[in-house]
Amino acid sequence: MELTGCDQGMDPQTGEPVGAAVAHTTAERVHRIGWAAAEAAGRLAALPLTERAGLLRAVGAALEEARDELVALADRETGLGPVRLGGELTRTRVQLEFFADAVEEGGLLEAVVDPADPAALPAPRPDLRRMLVPLGPVAVFAASNFPFAFSVAGGDTASALAAGCPVVVKAHPGHPGLSARTAEIVGAALAGAGAPDGSFAVLYGTEAGRALVTHPAIKAVGFTGSEAGGKALLDLANTRPDPIPFYGELGSLNPTVVTPAAIAARGAEIAAGFVASFTLGAGQFCTKPGLLFLPVGHDLTPALVDAVRAVPVGPLLNARIRDGYTEISAALAGVAGVRNLTPVEQPERERAGYRVPARLFAVSVPDLLARPGELLAECFGPAALVVEYADAAELVAALSILPGTLTASVHADVPTDEAFAAQLIELCVARAGRVIWNGWPTGVAVTWAMQHGGPWPATTGSLHTSVGQTAARRFLRPVAYQGVPQELLPPALRDGNPLGIVRRLDGVLGVDGLMYVDGPVTG
Structure with missing residues (x-):
């Protein structure tokens, strides 16, 4: 079967096509790419750690050298602006260098040596040595909202290469021109640094992506995208003759809880910070705080509304995201008990390109508890829901029904809130991979301690992270060697x-x- 079609870049500012269309990858080519990755796997895994680190540094240097070209191309297809995109490219380069350092340090291997001990109890111990080894070729699905950091050369690609695994990227259709050019740069950098042929490839098209997940050579999948898309691919990964790990980041509400004492101490600051965070990047961050828990009588509504109306929101990334935002925000506005704090006068479809207004809604905890299925749907874009609680019992009840999430933030005052804050943090830990104190979740640091993952539906596996050094752990498996010369x-x-x-x-x-x-x- 031949896979046909193409991906066409669109300018979010105008809704008009930009650049040349990129043809979808044929079934035959997917087949050949997969087996080429399989042939490269053993040779890539066998490279000395210093050479593996050199591959990552070479990619980072090549991206930096092409900075101006790539940022301009990304801006045409995403509308995210050169400042934001320049910072993201820097993050991508630093991320590659970070993994290079981790590879050379060697802790990534988790090597353990237990020499033979005839006196060990309860029985003599044989010589046992254990380390992590690469899984093999990894499929990476690029995201739309971070065209550098979570795309062709993003965190999944960097961490898989750091683990010693070949990578096959399924490009996102939202920025095909950027994906194609980045693929050329990354491929040339890897080849020039000595990577085996087949270590890296990029393909295009939804059906090509499905074929990739079921390819016998693929041993794991990294995915960032919608819950519906992720679940469909997860099913494919699980129903293969040999099921493989599927590491999906699917959606997150990222609740923010504010206590009365915190409002008394810095209410205006909290209101401004929340609006800045949930509208950052037009609300298209996976860590966007979508829920704000405030005590009844908080008096922050005017400040929140004024701040929302003052924010110049850029266009959304594509028509699909715009249509989803319009549909879900309209549905939220129509739920019984919801107050629309920022009514929209001009329909989104009448705005230039994919521009939309920021929206803010409010609801009480009893209404949230009565209709969680309708009110706890993620609205990707610049929309948020204020949830007003009457007392601590209502707040605890509301937090207890939240789905899994990437982050949860607590704004409280110590020592006034110390006992209650401890309870809130405990509730947040049960539902989130990262708990933030008196801060905002947007922005994910590339560090050793970072955890970017959480219980379902934030991710398909809460044991792992897609950012930070341990992201590479997803693509490694342990092997013990007993008595080996x-x-x-x-x-x-x-x-x-x-x-x-x-x-x-x-x-x-x-x-x-x-x-x-x-x-x-x-x-």
């Missing part, structure tokens, strides 16, 4: 630690001969 062991597990990496030797974590206690000290 030294010359046949991977270098990371050999006596003498020839790679000089951090590992656990006979129960002690560190570089062999050093222990780690707030940094290395001589053991």
Whole structure:
């Protein structure tokens, strides 16, 4: 079967086509790309860590060199603006360099050496050595809202390459021209740095993406997108003859809870910060705070409404997102008990390009509890729902019914709220992968400690993150070697630690001969 069609870039400012259309990938080419990745897998995994790190740095340097060209191309297809896109490209380069450092440090391998011990109880212990090894070729589905950081050369691609896995990216149809050019730059950089042929490829089209998930060579999938799209691909991954891990980021409400004491201390600041956060990037962040819990009688409505009306909201990324935003926000406005704080006079379809107004709604906790299915639907775009609670019991009840989420934020005052704040944080931990104190969730730092994931439907697997060093853990699996001769062991597990990496030797974590206690000290 041949897969036909093409992806055409559109200018969100005007709704008009930009650039040349990019043809969808044929079924035969998907087949060949998958097996080329399979052939590359063993050679890529066998590269020394320093060379694997060099691949990542080469990609980062190539993206930086093409900065002006890529930012201009991305702006034409996304309308996100050169300032935002320039910052995102920097983040993408830094992310690649971050993973390169992690690869060289060696902790990524989680190497463990337990030498044979005939005196061990309850029985003599054989020589056991364990480390993480690459899964094999990884399929990555690019996102629309971050055309650099979560797209062709984004976090999933970087973390899979850091793990030693070939990557096949399914490009997002919202920025096909940028995807094609980025693919050329990344492919050339990897080849120039010594990556095996087949280590990286990009394909186009929905049916090509489906074929990729079911390709026998693919061993894991990374996805960022809608809940409907993610669930469909998850089903494909699970119904293969050999089911594979599917790491999907699907949707998130990101609640923000504000106590009366916090309002008394800095109510105006909180109102302004919330509006700035939920309208940032036209509300198209996966970490957009979509729910704001305020006590009854908070008196912040005028400040919130004024701030919303003052925000110049840019266009949404494409017509599909605009239509979804229009539909879901209209549905929210029609739910019994909902107050529309920012009525819209001009229909979205009459606005130039994909521009929409920011919208703010309000509802009481009893009404939320009566209609959670209607009120807890994610509205991707610059819309948010204020939920007003009468007392602590109502707030706890409302938080207890929330679905899983990437983030949850608490604005409180210590020592006034100390006991209650501890309860709120506990409730947030049960539902979110990242809990924020007196701050805002938009913005995800590329650090060792970052957790970007959460219970369903935020992600399909709350044990993992798609940002930060441990994102690579998704594409690795543990293998134990028992009694294997030294010359046949991977270098990371050999006596003498020839790679000089951090590992656990006979129960002690560190570089062999050093222990780690707030940094290395001589053991």
